[in-house]
Amino acid sequence: MSIYRALLLSILILAAPLAAQAKVAVLVHGYLSDASTWERSGVNAMLRQAGWQQAGYLGMSPAGLVDQPLPHKDSDKLFYTVNLPSLAPAPVQASWLQASLDRISRKHPGEEITIVGHSAGGVVARLMLVQHGAGKVKRLITIAAPHLGTDKAIRALDAVDDGGMFGMIKEWMVREEIGDRMYNTLEVSRGILFNLVPPAPGTLLYWLNIQPHPDIEYISIIRSGGYVIAGDLVVPPFSQDMNQVPALRGKSKVYITVQGHELTPNDGRLLAEIL
Structure with missing residues:
Protein backbone atom coordinates (compact mmCIF):
# COMPACT_ATOMS: atom_id res chain seq x y z
CA MET A 1 0.00 0.00 0.00
CA SER A 2 2.86 2.35 0.83
CA ILE A 3 4.24 1.86 -2.69
CA TYR A 4 0.95 3.00 -4.24
CA ARG A 5 0.77 5.99 -1.92
CA ALA A 6 4.30 7.02 -2.85
CA LEU A 7 3.46 6.64 -6.54
CA LEU A 8 0.28 8.72 -6.15
CA LEU A 9 2.19 11.43 -4.27
CA SER A 10 4.81 11.57 -7.03
CA ILE A 11 2.11 11.97 -9.68
CA LEU A 12 0.44 14.77 -7.71
CA ILE A 13 3.74 16.60 -7.31
CA LEU A 14 4.51 16.36 -11.01
CA ALA A 15 1.01 17.45 -11.94
CA ALA A 16 0.97 20.45 -9.60
CA PRO A 17 1.76 23.77 -11.30
CA LEU A 18 5.18 25.14 -10.48
CA ALA A 19 5.32 28.45 -8.65
CA ALA A 20 6.00 31.23 -11.10
CA GLN A 21 9.48 32.64 -10.79
CA ALA A 22 9.46 36.40 -10.44
CA LYS A 23 11.50 38.66 -12.65
CA VAL A 24 13.46 41.17 -10.59
CA ALA A 25 15.06 44.33 -12.00
CA VAL A 26 17.21 46.88 -10.18
CA LEU A 27 17.40 50.40 -11.64
CA VAL A 28 20.63 52.36 -11.10
CA HIS A 29 20.78 56.10 -11.79
CA GLY A 30 23.70 58.12 -13.12
CA TYR A 31 25.81 61.15 -12.25
CA LEU A 32 24.06 64.24 -10.83
CA SER A 33 20.93 62.16 -10.39
CA ASP A 34 19.12 60.00 -7.85
CA ALA A 35 16.61 57.17 -7.66
CA SER A 36 13.69 59.49 -8.40
CA THR A 37 14.92 60.08 -11.96
CA TRP A 38 13.26 56.83 -13.06
CA GLU A 39 9.91 58.14 -11.84
CA ARG A 40 10.30 61.70 -13.12
CA SER A 41 11.39 60.52 -16.57
CA GLY A 42 8.33 58.34 -17.06
CA VAL A 43 10.30 55.07 -17.16
CA ASN A 44 8.54 53.67 -14.10
CA ALA A 45 5.14 54.55 -15.54
CA MET A 46 5.88 52.59 -18.72
CA LEU A 47 7.08 49.61 -16.70
CA ARG A 48 3.91 49.65 -14.61
CA GLN A 49 1.85 49.84 -17.78
CA ALA A 50 3.59 46.63 -18.88
CA GLY A 51 2.71 44.87 -15.63
CA TRP A 52 5.80 45.65 -13.57
CA GLN A 53 5.41 46.72 -9.94
CA GLN A 54 7.89 48.72 -7.88
CA ALA A 55 8.61 46.61 -4.82
CA GLY A 56 10.90 48.99 -2.99
CA TYR A 57 13.60 51.61 -2.74
CA LEU A 58 17.06 51.17 -1.27
CA GLY A 59 19.62 53.74 -0.23
CA MET A 60 22.28 54.42 2.36
CA SER A 61 22.34 56.57 5.48
CA PRO A 62 24.86 57.18 8.28
CA ALA A 63 23.12 54.32 10.09
CA GLY A 64 23.58 51.94 7.16
CA LEU A 65 21.35 50.52 4.45
CA VAL A 66 17.87 51.99 4.10
CA ASP A 67 15.39 49.42 2.81
CA GLN A 68 11.99 50.95 2.07
CA PRO A 69 9.44 48.39 0.81
CA LEU A 70 6.62 49.88 -1.24
CA PRO A 71 3.03 48.64 -1.38
CA HIS A 72 2.36 46.95 -4.68
CA LYS A 73 0.00 44.56 -6.38
CA ASP A 74 0.85 40.89 -6.68
CA SER A 75 3.08 40.49 -9.70
CA ASP A 76 5.78 38.21 -11.05
CA LYS A 77 7.57 41.29 -12.43
CA LEU A 78 9.13 43.46 -9.73
CA PHE A 79 11.61 46.32 -9.83
CA TYR A 80 13.59 48.25 -7.26
CA THR A 81 15.32 51.61 -7.44
CA VAL A 82 18.54 52.30 -5.56
CA ASN A 83 19.87 55.65 -4.45
CA LEU A 84 23.64 56.01 -4.77
CA PRO A 85 25.90 58.96 -3.86
CA SER A 86 26.31 60.07 -7.46
CA LEU A 87 29.11 62.54 -6.67
CA ALA A 88 31.24 59.85 -5.00
CA PRO A 89 33.95 57.86 -6.82
CA ALA A 90 32.71 54.83 -8.74
CA PRO A 91 34.21 52.25 -6.32
CA VAL A 92 32.27 53.81 -3.44
CA GLN A 93 29.05 53.69 -5.43
CA ALA A 94 29.77 50.10 -6.47
CA SER A 95 30.08 49.06 -2.82
CA TRP A 96 26.74 50.68 -1.99
CA LEU A 97 25.15 48.97 -4.98
CA GLN A 98 26.52 45.62 -3.86
CA ALA A 99 25.00 46.08 -0.39
CA SER A 100 21.63 46.87 -1.96
CA LEU A 101 21.81 43.84 -4.25
CA ASP A 102 22.65 41.58 -1.32
CA ARG A 103 19.49 42.73 0.44
CA ILE A 104 17.34 42.31 -2.68
CA SER A 105 18.79 38.84 -3.27
CA ARG A 106 17.76 37.78 0.22
CA LYS A 107 14.24 39.01 -0.47
CA HIS A 108 14.07 36.90 -3.65
CA PRO A 109 16.00 33.67 -3.06
CA GLY A 110 16.37 31.58 -6.17
CA GLU A 111 15.34 34.38 -8.51
CA GLU A 112 17.52 36.01 -11.13
CA ILE A 113 18.23 39.74 -11.13
CA THR A 114 18.65 42.18 -14.00
CA ILE A 115 20.54 45.43 -13.39
CA VAL A 116 19.62 48.45 -15.50
CA GLY A 117 22.16 51.28 -15.31
CA HIS A 118 21.74 54.69 -16.90
CA SER A 119 24.80 56.76 -17.83
CA ALA A 120 27.47 56.52 -15.10
CA GLY A 121 25.21 54.03 -13.34
CA GLY A 122 26.03 51.54 -16.08
CA VAL A 123 29.75 51.87 -15.38
CA VAL A 124 29.17 51.60 -11.62
CA ALA A 125 27.12 48.43 -12.14
CA ARG A 126 29.79 46.89 -14.36
CA LEU A 127 32.49 47.77 -11.82
CA MET A 128 30.42 46.13 -9.08
CA LEU A 129 30.10 42.94 -11.14
CA VAL A 130 33.85 42.78 -11.76
CA GLN A 131 34.84 43.57 -8.17
CA HIS A 132 32.21 41.57 -6.29
CA GLY A 133 31.01 38.96 -8.77
CA ALA A 134 27.62 38.48 -10.37
CA GLY A 135 25.90 36.57 -7.58
CA LYS A 136 22.27 36.29 -8.71
CA VAL A 137 22.67 38.93 -11.42
CA LYS A 138 22.08 37.29 -14.79
CA ARG A 139 21.84 40.35 -17.02
CA LEU A 140 23.22 43.88 -17.24
CA ILE A 141 21.45 46.49 -19.36
CA THR A 142 23.16 49.85 -19.75
CA ILE A 143 21.56 52.97 -21.20
CA ALA A 144 23.82 55.68 -22.66
CA ALA A 145 26.67 54.56 -20.39
CA PRO A 146 30.22 55.89 -20.97
CA HIS A 147 32.03 52.55 -21.08
CA LEU A 148 34.87 54.20 -23.01
CA GLY A 149 34.56 57.45 -21.10
CA THR A 150 33.48 60.89 -22.21
CA LEU A 196 34.73 58.61 -16.42
CA VAL A 197 37.59 60.00 -18.52
CA PRO A 198 38.49 57.92 -21.61
CA PRO A 199 40.69 54.88 -20.89
CA ALA A 200 44.40 55.53 -20.50
CA PRO A 201 47.00 53.89 -18.26
CA GLY A 202 46.26 54.87 -14.68
CA THR A 203 42.52 55.43 -15.18
CA LEU A 204 39.68 53.33 -13.82
CA LEU A 205 38.21 52.54 -17.24
CA TYR A 206 41.58 51.39 -18.57
CA TRP A 207 41.78 48.87 -15.73
CA LEU A 208 38.11 47.90 -15.72
CA ASN A 209 37.81 47.31 -19.45
CA ILE A 210 40.50 44.63 -19.52
CA GLN A 211 39.33 42.71 -16.45
CA PRO A 212 37.50 39.37 -16.79
CA HIS A 213 33.75 39.98 -16.59
CA PRO A 214 31.09 37.59 -15.27
CA ASP A 215 29.52 35.27 -17.82
CA ILE A 216 26.10 36.93 -17.91
CA GLU A 217 23.98 38.59 -20.58
CA TYR A 218 25.02 42.11 -21.59
CA ILE A 219 22.78 44.59 -23.41
CA SER A 220 23.79 48.07 -24.59
CA ILE A 221 21.12 50.68 -25.30
CA ILE A 222 22.83 53.27 -27.47
CA ARG A 223 21.67 56.80 -28.24
CA SER A 224 21.78 57.99 -31.83
CA GLY A 225 20.82 61.19 -33.61
CA GLY A 226 18.19 61.76 -36.27
CA TYR A 227 16.96 64.42 -38.66
CA VAL A 228 15.62 66.65 -35.90
CA ILE A 229 17.32 65.15 -32.84
CA ALA A 230 20.99 65.80 -32.21
CA GLY A 231 21.40 62.59 -30.24
CA ASP A 232 23.52 62.16 -27.14
CA LEU A 233 25.70 65.22 -26.56
CA VAL A 234 27.16 63.84 -23.32
CA VAL A 235 28.44 60.38 -24.25
CA PRO A 236 29.40 59.47 -27.85
CA PRO A 237 27.56 56.42 -29.25
CA PHE A 238 30.69 54.27 -29.64
CA SER A 239 31.41 54.71 -25.92
CA GLN A 240 27.96 53.38 -25.05
CA ASP A 241 28.54 50.04 -26.80
CA MET A 242 29.89 47.35 -24.46
CA ASN A 243 31.17 45.50 -27.53
CA GLN A 244 33.88 48.18 -27.66
CA VAL A 245 35.12 47.10 -24.22
CA PRO A 246 38.09 44.75 -24.81
CA ALA A 247 36.90 42.26 -22.19
CA LEU A 248 33.37 42.14 -23.67
CA ARG A 249 34.13 42.23 -27.38
CA GLY A 250 31.20 40.71 -29.28
CA LYS A 251 29.28 39.76 -26.12
CA SER A 252 26.69 42.54 -25.93
CA LYS A 253 23.36 42.81 -27.67
CA VAL A 254 22.68 46.31 -28.99
CA TYR A 255 19.53 48.42 -29.19
CA ILE A 256 19.65 51.88 -30.77
CA THR A 257 17.30 54.68 -29.77
CA VAL A 258 17.05 58.08 -31.43
CA GLN A 259 17.07 60.55 -28.55
CA GLY A 260 19.30 62.52 -26.22
CA HIS A 261 21.19 61.42 -23.15
CA GLU A 262 18.42 61.76 -20.58
CA LEU A 263 15.91 59.06 -19.73
CA THR A 264 12.46 59.27 -21.36
CA PRO A 265 9.29 57.15 -21.40
CA ASN A 266 10.67 55.49 -24.55
CA ASP A 267 13.32 53.86 -22.38
CA GLY A 268 10.58 52.39 -20.22
CA ARG A 269 8.80 50.96 -23.27
CA LEU A 270 12.02 49.42 -24.56
CA LEU A 271 12.95 48.01 -21.17
CA ALA A 272 9.52 46.42 -20.88
CA GLU A 273 10.14 44.65 -24.20
CA ILE A 274 13.66 43.52 -23.26
CA LEU A 275 12.86 42.44 -19.73
Whole structure:
Protein backbone atom coordinates (compact mmCIF):
# COMPACT_ATOMS: atom_id res chain seq x y z
CA MET A 1 0.00 0.00 0.00
CA SER A 2 2.86 2.35 0.83
CA ILE A 3 4.24 1.86 -2.69
CA TYR A 4 0.95 3.00 -4.24
CA ARG A 5 0.77 5.99 -1.92
CA ALA A 6 4.30 7.02 -2.85
CA LEU A 7 3.46 6.64 -6.54
CA LEU A 8 0.28 8.72 -6.15
CA LEU A 9 2.19 11.43 -4.27
CA SER A 10 4.81 11.57 -7.03
CA ILE A 11 2.11 11.97 -9.68
CA LEU A 12 0.44 14.77 -7.71
CA ILE A 13 3.74 16.60 -7.31
CA LEU A 14 4.51 16.36 -11.01
CA ALA A 15 1.01 17.45 -11.94
CA ALA A 16 0.97 20.45 -9.60
CA PRO A 17 1.76 23.77 -11.30
CA LEU A 18 5.18 25.14 -10.48
CA ALA A 19 5.32 28.45 -8.65
CA ALA A 20 6.00 31.23 -11.10
CA GLN A 21 9.48 32.64 -10.79
CA ALA A 22 9.46 36.40 -10.44
CA LYS A 23 11.50 38.66 -12.65
CA VAL A 24 13.46 41.17 -10.59
CA ALA A 25 15.06 44.33 -12.00
CA VAL A 26 17.21 46.88 -10.18
CA LEU A 27 17.40 50.40 -11.64
CA VAL A 28 20.63 52.36 -11.10
CA HIS A 29 20.78 56.10 -11.79
CA GLY A 30 23.70 58.12 -13.12
CA TYR A 31 25.81 61.15 -12.25
CA LEU A 32 24.06 64.24 -10.83
CA SER A 33 20.93 62.16 -10.39
CA ASP A 34 19.12 60.00 -7.85
CA ALA A 35 16.61 57.17 -7.66
CA SER A 36 13.69 59.49 -8.40
CA THR A 37 14.92 60.08 -11.96
CA TRP A 38 13.26 56.83 -13.06
CA GLU A 39 9.91 58.14 -11.84
CA ARG A 40 10.30 61.70 -13.12
CA SER A 41 11.39 60.52 -16.57
CA GLY A 42 8.33 58.34 -17.06
CA VAL A 43 10.30 55.07 -17.16
CA ASN A 44 8.54 53.67 -14.10
CA ALA A 45 5.14 54.55 -15.54
CA MET A 46 5.88 52.59 -18.72
CA LEU A 47 7.08 49.61 -16.70
CA ARG A 48 3.91 49.65 -14.61
CA GLN A 49 1.85 49.84 -17.78
CA ALA A 50 3.59 46.63 -18.88
CA GLY A 51 2.71 44.87 -15.63
CA TRP A 52 5.80 45.65 -13.57
CA GLN A 53 5.41 46.72 -9.94
CA GLN A 54 7.89 48.72 -7.88
CA ALA A 55 8.61 46.61 -4.82
CA GLY A 56 10.90 48.99 -2.99
CA TYR A 57 13.60 51.61 -2.74
CA LEU A 58 17.06 51.17 -1.27
CA GLY A 59 19.62 53.74 -0.23
CA MET A 60 22.28 54.42 2.36
CA SER A 61 22.34 56.57 5.48
CA PRO A 62 24.86 57.18 8.28
CA ALA A 63 23.12 54.32 10.09
CA GLY A 64 23.58 51.94 7.16
CA LEU A 65 21.35 50.52 4.45
CA VAL A 66 17.87 51.99 4.10
CA ASP A 67 15.39 49.42 2.81
CA GLN A 68 11.99 50.95 2.07
CA PRO A 69 9.44 48.39 0.81
CA LEU A 70 6.62 49.88 -1.24
CA PRO A 71 3.03 48.64 -1.38
CA HIS A 72 2.36 46.95 -4.68
CA LYS A 73 0.00 44.56 -6.38
CA ASP A 74 0.85 40.89 -6.68
CA SER A 75 3.08 40.49 -9.70
CA ASP A 76 5.78 38.21 -11.05
CA LYS A 77 7.57 41.29 -12.43
CA LEU A 78 9.13 43.46 -9.73
CA PHE A 79 11.61 46.32 -9.83
CA TYR A 80 13.59 48.25 -7.26
CA THR A 81 15.32 51.61 -7.44
CA VAL A 82 18.54 52.30 -5.56
CA ASN A 83 19.87 55.65 -4.45
CA LEU A 84 23.64 56.01 -4.77
CA PRO A 85 25.90 58.96 -3.86
CA SER A 86 26.31 60.07 -7.46
CA LEU A 87 29.11 62.54 -6.67
CA ALA A 88 31.24 59.85 -5.00
CA PRO A 89 33.95 57.86 -6.82
CA ALA A 90 32.71 54.83 -8.74
CA PRO A 91 34.21 52.25 -6.32
CA VAL A 92 32.27 53.81 -3.44
CA GLN A 93 29.05 53.69 -5.43
CA ALA A 94 29.77 50.10 -6.47
CA SER A 95 30.08 49.06 -2.82
CA TRP A 96 26.74 50.68 -1.99
CA LEU A 97 25.15 48.97 -4.98
CA GLN A 98 26.52 45.62 -3.86
CA ALA A 99 25.00 46.08 -0.39
CA SER A 100 21.63 46.87 -1.96
CA LEU A 101 21.81 43.84 -4.25
CA ASP A 102 22.65 41.58 -1.32
CA ARG A 103 19.49 42.73 0.44
CA ILE A 104 17.34 42.31 -2.68
CA SER A 105 18.79 38.84 -3.27
CA ARG A 106 17.76 37.78 0.22
CA LYS A 107 14.24 39.01 -0.47
CA HIS A 108 14.07 36.90 -3.65
CA PRO A 109 16.00 33.67 -3.06
CA GLY A 110 16.37 31.58 -6.17
CA GLU A 111 15.34 34.38 -8.51
CA GLU A 112 17.52 36.01 -11.13
CA ILE A 113 18.23 39.74 -11.13
CA THR A 114 18.65 42.18 -14.00
CA ILE A 115 20.54 45.43 -13.39
CA VAL A 116 19.62 48.45 -15.50
CA GLY A 117 22.16 51.28 -15.31
CA HIS A 118 21.74 54.69 -16.90
CA SER A 119 24.80 56.76 -17.83
CA ALA A 120 27.47 56.52 -15.10
CA GLY A 121 25.21 54.03 -13.34
CA GLY A 122 26.03 51.54 -16.08
CA VAL A 123 29.75 51.87 -15.38
CA VAL A 124 29.17 51.60 -11.62
CA ALA A 125 27.12 48.43 -12.14
CA ARG A 126 29.79 46.89 -14.36
CA LEU A 127 32.49 47.77 -11.82
CA MET A 128 30.42 46.13 -9.08
CA LEU A 129 30.10 42.94 -11.14
CA VAL A 130 33.85 42.78 -11.76
CA GLN A 131 34.84 43.57 -8.17
CA HIS A 132 32.21 41.57 -6.29
CA GLY A 133 31.01 38.96 -8.77
CA ALA A 134 27.62 38.48 -10.37
CA GLY A 135 25.90 36.57 -7.58
CA LYS A 136 22.27 36.29 -8.71
CA VAL A 137 22.67 38.93 -11.42
CA LYS A 138 22.08 37.29 -14.79
CA ARG A 139 21.84 40.35 -17.02
CA LEU A 140 23.22 43.88 -17.24
CA ILE A 141 21.45 46.49 -19.36
CA THR A 142 23.16 49.85 -19.75
CA ILE A 143 21.56 52.97 -21.20
CA ALA A 144 23.82 55.68 -22.66
CA ALA A 145 26.67 54.56 -20.39
CA PRO A 146 30.22 55.89 -20.97
CA HIS A 147 32.03 52.55 -21.08
CA LEU A 148 34.87 54.20 -23.01
CA GLY A 149 34.56 57.45 -21.10
CA THR A 150 33.48 60.89 -22.21
CA ASP A 151 35.36 64.08 -23.04
CA LYS A 152 32.80 65.94 -20.95
CA ALA A 153 34.50 64.52 -17.84
CA ILE A 154 37.84 65.91 -19.01
CA ARG A 155 36.32 69.33 -19.60
CA ALA A 156 34.66 69.33 -16.19
CA LEU A 157 37.94 68.44 -14.48
CA ASP A 158 39.74 71.13 -16.43
CA ALA A 159 37.11 73.69 -15.42
CA VAL A 160 37.84 73.20 -11.71
CA ASP A 161 41.62 72.90 -12.08
CA ASP A 162 42.61 76.11 -10.34
CA GLY A 163 46.31 75.38 -10.06
CA GLY A 164 49.08 77.46 -11.55
CA MET A 165 49.88 81.14 -11.58
CA PHE A 166 46.49 82.23 -12.88
CA GLY A 167 44.43 79.67 -10.98
CA MET A 168 42.48 82.19 -8.94
CA ILE A 169 41.62 84.22 -12.02
CA LYS A 170 40.51 81.10 -13.88
CA GLU A 171 38.35 80.00 -10.95
CA TRP A 172 36.66 83.41 -10.83
CA MET A 173 35.97 83.31 -14.58
CA VAL A 174 34.55 79.77 -14.47
CA ARG A 175 32.39 80.57 -11.45
CA GLU A 176 31.02 83.58 -13.30
CA GLU A 177 30.17 81.38 -16.28
CA ILE A 178 28.62 78.32 -14.62
CA GLY A 179 27.69 79.64 -11.17
CA ASP A 180 29.00 78.86 -7.71
CA ARG A 181 26.67 75.92 -7.16
CA MET A 182 27.74 74.01 -10.26
CA TYR A 183 31.40 74.86 -9.67
CA ASN A 184 31.23 73.49 -6.12
CA THR A 185 29.44 70.37 -7.37
CA LEU A 186 32.15 69.70 -9.93
CA GLU A 187 34.82 70.23 -7.28
CA VAL A 188 33.41 67.65 -4.88
CA SER A 189 32.80 65.13 -7.68
CA ARG A 190 36.32 65.08 -9.07
CA GLY A 191 36.63 61.40 -8.15
CA ILE A 192 33.75 60.15 -10.28
CA LEU A 193 34.68 62.55 -13.08
CA PHE A 194 38.19 61.11 -13.20
CA ASN A 195 36.62 57.63 -13.25
CA LEU A 196 34.73 58.61 -16.42
CA VAL A 197 37.59 60.00 -18.52
CA PRO A 198 38.49 57.92 -21.61
CA PRO A 199 40.69 54.88 -20.89
CA ALA A 200 44.40 55.53 -20.50
CA PRO A 201 47.00 53.89 -18.26
CA GLY A 202 46.26 54.87 -14.68
CA THR A 203 42.52 55.43 -15.18
CA LEU A 204 39.68 53.33 -13.82
CA LEU A 205 38.21 52.54 -17.24
CA TYR A 206 41.58 51.39 -18.57
CA TRP A 207 41.78 48.87 -15.73
CA LEU A 208 38.11 47.90 -15.72
CA ASN A 209 37.81 47.31 -19.45
CA ILE A 210 40.50 44.63 -19.52
CA GLN A 211 39.33 42.71 -16.45
CA PRO A 212 37.50 39.37 -16.79
CA HIS A 213 33.75 39.98 -16.59
CA PRO A 214 31.09 37.59 -15.27
CA ASP A 215 29.52 35.27 -17.82
CA ILE A 216 26.10 36.93 -17.91
CA GLU A 217 23.98 38.59 -20.58
CA TYR A 218 25.02 42.11 -21.59
CA ILE A 219 22.78 44.59 -23.41
CA SER A 220 23.79 48.07 -24.59
CA ILE A 221 21.12 50.68 -25.30
CA ILE A 222 22.83 53.27 -27.47
CA ARG A 223 21.67 56.80 -28.24
CA SER A 224 21.78 57.99 -31.83
CA GLY A 225 20.82 61.19 -33.61
CA GLY A 226 18.19 61.76 -36.27
CA TYR A 227 16.96 64.42 -38.66
CA VAL A 228 15.62 66.65 -35.90
CA ILE A 229 17.32 65.15 -32.84
CA ALA A 230 20.99 65.80 -32.21
CA GLY A 231 21.40 62.59 -30.24
CA ASP A 232 23.52 62.16 -27.14
CA LEU A 233 25.70 65.22 -26.56
CA VAL A 234 27.16 63.84 -23.32
CA VAL A 235 28.44 60.38 -24.25
CA PRO A 236 29.40 59.47 -27.85
CA PRO A 237 27.56 56.42 -29.25
CA PHE A 238 30.69 54.27 -29.64
CA SER A 239 31.41 54.71 -25.92
CA GLN A 240 27.96 53.38 -25.05
CA ASP A 241 28.54 50.04 -26.80
CA MET A 242 29.89 47.35 -24.46
CA ASN A 243 31.17 45.50 -27.53
CA GLN A 244 33.88 48.18 -27.66
CA VAL A 245 35.12 47.10 -24.22
CA PRO A 246 38.09 44.75 -24.81
CA ALA A 247 36.90 42.26 -22.19
CA LEU A 248 33.37 42.14 -23.67
CA ARG A 249 34.13 42.23 -27.38
CA GLY A 250 31.20 40.71 -29.28
CA LYS A 251 29.28 39.76 -26.12
CA SER A 252 26.69 42.54 -25.93
CA LYS A 253 23.36 42.81 -27.67
CA VAL A 254 22.68 46.31 -28.99
CA TYR A 255 19.53 48.42 -29.19
CA ILE A 256 19.65 51.88 -30.77
CA THR A 257 17.30 54.68 -29.77
CA VAL A 258 17.05 58.08 -31.43
CA GLN A 259 17.07 60.55 -28.55
CA GLY A 260 19.30 62.52 -26.22
CA HIS A 261 21.19 61.42 -23.15
CA GLU A 262 18.42 61.76 -20.58
CA LEU A 263 15.91 59.06 -19.73
CA THR A 264 12.46 59.27 -21.36
CA PRO A 265 9.29 57.15 -21.40
CA ASN A 266 10.67 55.49 -24.55
CA ASP A 267 13.32 53.86 -22.38
CA GLY A 268 10.58 52.39 -20.22
CA ARG A 269 8.80 50.96 -23.27
CA LEU A 270 12.02 49.42 -24.56
CA LEU A 271 12.95 48.01 -21.17
CA ALA A 272 9.52 46.42 -20.88
CA GLU A 273 10.14 44.65 -24.20
CA ILE A 274 13.66 43.52 -23.26
CA LEU A 275 12.86 42.44 -19.73
